[in-house]
Amino acid sequence: MSESQEESPYVESQVIMTTVQLIAPFSMTYGLFLLFHGADTPGGSFQGGAIIGATVLMIAFAFGIEVTREWLRNRTVVALAAGGVAAFGMVGLVPVLVGGKFLEYKMYKEVFGIKAKWGLEAIEILGVAPIVAGVVCGLFFAIAAGYLSNGDTWDSRSPTDADTKSTPTTEVTDDD
Amino acid sequence: MSVGLVPLAVPQPEPISAVEAALFVFVLLTAVATAMLRDVLAVIVVFAAYSLGMAIFYAILLAPDVAMTEAAIGAGVTTILLLLTIAKTVRPNEDRILERVDGTGLVVVGAFAAVLIATVNEFPAVGDGESMAWFNPAVSQYYIESGYADTGVENAVTAVLAGYRGFDTFGEATVVFAAGVATLIVLKRTVFTRE
Numbered sequence: 001m002s003e004s005q006e007e008s009p010y011v012e013s014q015v016i017m018t019t020v021q022l023i024a025p026f027s028m029t030y031g032l033f034l035l036f037h038g039a040d041t042p043g044g045s046f047q048g049g050a051i052i053g054a055t056v057l058m059i060a061f062a063f064g065i066e067v068t069r070e071w072l073r074n075r076t077v078v079a080l081a082a083g084g085v086a087a088f089g090m091v092g093l094v095p096v097l098v099g100g101k102f103l104e105y106k107m108y109k110e111v112f113g114i115k116a117k118w119g120l121e122a123i124e125i126l127g128v129a130p131i132v133a134g135v136v137c138g139l140f141f142a143i144a145a146g147y148l149s150n151g152d153t154w155d156s157r158s159p160t161d162a163d164t165k166s167t168p169t170t171e172v173t174d175d176d
Numbered sequence: 177m178s179v180g181l182v183p184l185a186v187p188q189p190e191p192i193s194a195v196e197a198a199l200f201v202f203v204l205l206t207a208v209a210t211a212m213l214r215d216v217l218a219v220i221v222v223f224a225a226y227s228l229g230m231a232i233f234y235a236i237l238l239a240p241d242v243a244m245t246e247a248a249i250g251a252g253v254t255t256i257l258l259l260l261t262i263a264k265t266v267r268p269n270e271d272r273i274l275e276r277v278d279g280t281g282l283v284v285v286g287a288f289a290a291v292l293i294a295t296v297n298e299f300p301a302v303g304d305g306e307s308m309a310w311f312n313p314a315v316s317q318y319y320i321e322s323g324y325a326d327t328g329v330e331n332a333v334t335a336v337l338a339g340y341r342g343f344d345t346f347g348e349a350t351v352v353f354a355a356g357v358a359t360l361i362v363l364k365r366t367v368f369t370r371e
Contacts, residue, residue, distance in 0.1 A: 039329035042240035050248040057256050074367040085353050088346055103342040117328035120338040128349050135356035138368035143260050148364040
């Protein structure tokens with residue numbers, strides 16, 4: 001309830017900054033490896049995308065959320081998340097356009113001469129991973145920014161909500 | 177066997193090792209601590225430890241894909257999002273370390289746990305070669321034997337998720353996207369970071 005609650009939760013720490021500086025390149029490489037090698041070894045797009053997103057979160061935790069927010073444009077986050085869904089849908093729809101079924105990778109081989117495997121790789125690398133990485137980053141920065149209070153109807157309504165809530169709780173204790 | 181598919185190998189159930197037993201106790205203790213501790217910050221830290229323990233458990237049970245997801249999402253992203261959330265709230269300043277146990281809640285949770293424990297005997301032993309999960313010609317065996325020929329990828333998990341069940345994965349990916357949109361709506365924002 002004090003003034004300090006309103007401030008950014010960021011506290012500069014030499015230990016965390018140094019640790020993240022050391023780990024971030026490796027975790028980013030590991031995430032990319034899981035993503036690009038997920039078809040043949042354990043891991044895959046979801047894990048890879050989550051680790052890539054978590055690397056950005058780690059950097060934000062160490063060097064300040066506001067600084068990282070300045071660096072990561074909303075355009076990038078939306079492009080990753082929405083572009084991923086669009087790419088996944090496109091890879092699924094192309095076989096339909098050439099007379100196959102949704103996500104029927106064999107059509108890529110028959111019509112375009114592309115290995116069916118590349119269809120799977122495409123939805124992993126262009127579809128799921130960008131969605132997960134983008135949404136993980138987006139959730140973090142949106143929650144860090146918090147509820148947008150600009151004095152609109154919802155804000156003026158919330159105190160009355162709190163008032164009405166306090167009355168039923170006393171009634172419940174009476175029933176017990 | 178009637179379909180003509182031969183199981184790849186019939187592993188025998190193994191007794192639980194010391195590492196597994198220690199990990200089991202660790203996961204159980206951190207789970208109880210998560211429920212019992214009063215300080216929210218301590219709960220988040222213990223919960224992250226629980227997730228890490230579960231991730232190691234999945235790795236031991238030969239499910240590395242699940243282990244990596246649990247480590248990245250359970251121990252990593254969830255912890256960061258929870259820490260971010262409590263940074264915006266007020267922590268109760270009390271001396272009590274443990275939460276007070278609610279009698280009714282304990283009965284309900286106890287009954288639920290009893291129902292779950294009653295089903296444990298119905299599960300096959302770990303590594304049981306005769307279990308349905310392992311020897312299932314229509315599903316598991318088919319994926320194991322035909323996955324590479326059908327999809328061309330060596331990781332059977334990827335073959336199932338992106339190949340055989342690609343449509344489901346499309347739905348799941350869209351749900352993740354929808355979660356991001358829902359967060360913006362709840363927070364009454366139009367951008368995630370900055371314009």
